[in-house]
Amino acid sequence: MKSIKKIVLPVTLSASVLTLGACGNADNSGDTLVETKAGNVTSQDVLDKMGNNEVAQNAFQIVLNKVLKDKYDDKVDTKKLDKQVDKQIEQYGGKKKFEEALQQEKPGATLEDFKDSQKTAKYQEEFINDAVKVSDKEIEKNSKKGSHILIKVKSKDSKDGLSDDKAKEKAENILKQIKENPDEFNKIAKKETQDEGTKSKDGSLGYVLKGQMDEAFEKALFKLKPGETSDVVKSQYGYHIIKADKGEPSKKEKESLKEQYRQMKIQKNPKIIINAYKKLLDEYKVDYKDKDIKKSIEDNILNEEALQQQQMQAAQQQSAQ
Incomplete structure (x- = not known):
């Protein structure tokens, strides 16, 4: 699966290797x-x-x-x-x-x-x-620490996903487990999530910036207060259960x-x-x-x-x- 976070590329105006080029109206024959x-x-x-x-x-x-x-x-x-x-x-x-x-x-x-x-x-x-x-204020306003559990829906980018109905049903069942054991979100994420990029990190996405994520996912995450967990959320990748993690970013x-x-x-x-x-x-x-x-x-x-x-x-x- 492609990364759930959108690519942010460094911006430079010229990145070519320095080579000789032509000067249209040079007036000397050169060395x-x-x-x-x-x-x-x-x-x-x-x-x-x-x-x-x-x-x-x-x-x-x-x-x-x-x-x-x-x-x-x-x-x-x-x-x-x-x-x-x-x-x-x-x-x-x-x-x-x-x-x-x-x-x-x-x-x-x-x-x-x-x-x-x-x-x-x-x-x-x-x-x-x-x-x-x-500014620090901009980062505070536009970033959030989060974790998630993803159940993928089968698509051309996700051949190992489930049908839409099966993926939604599985996500809803996982959400029930979390509601019964809210302190075990990370443990359940490690076992159940199908996002290979975050599985080894217990579902942690780290800090997310507005504009980096799928719109539906982002909207749900930024509505949550630290420690809260969302209902099942549908994105282009499948069905998610999202948690807003507590903590402040290090320097x-x-x-x-x-x-x-x-x-x-x-x-x-x-x-x-x-x-x-x-x-x-x-x-x-x-x-x-x-x-x-x-x-x-x-x-x-x-x-x-x-x-x-x-x-x-x-x-x-x-x-x-």
Whole structure:
């Protein structure tokens, strides 16, 4: 069964590997890269073989990395990040094995490239945190800790489910057990739930954010007071018995919820992050000297539809995995 929680994807405006691209109205022949008897190969020769969109995206990514580093370098503990990478290297069994793994994932990548990517990701995180504020009050209002028991209904995604009538009947019988023994919800969940993602956790979903769940499930969960259990609730997955769990999120859990909620805000309204990037570029007086690059960036990167398309493609890839 697909995850009951909806996918929340990190938002970035450009995630391509840095490659050479074409500049539509460059006015020089470029540096010589290769010399041969038959003639030299210049950087412009290579650029001319590529497309304007590629060079625009790569130019934008390089500029963005420089700007983010300048703005957030003093807020990011880069030494700590390097130590985290060193720990990963140790876990892999040494530098050689780690670099081999890097090469398998991305041919040509070096250890320094990897360390730089960790720092860039952190700069990006700092920027998004500044651009999209999420308060403790918002998290308190829009999150709830919950557990559930799921009895699946047979469908194309759930071949091992029951017929609708049988699933509902079974869920109602389980609810009777819970009403007779309310303190044994977790024990009954571990035995009866058909949600493999939460079975080993006694049915616990942890903290749920509004907008993450099936609408009927979410509506029922957020109506409950801590400790209360719902009646049988029908969702796209089957029949649920839902419990609102007691407790407050830890500092780490709250930060994770804020990050998820921030990404949900951006996915719902991409203009938030696009406008924040535009403001940042204005602050650093970014001036596009090439009209083709400028148009490509405006059309394909700093564009709401383009960002939504990236999100859709990322979601499809995530679902397929």
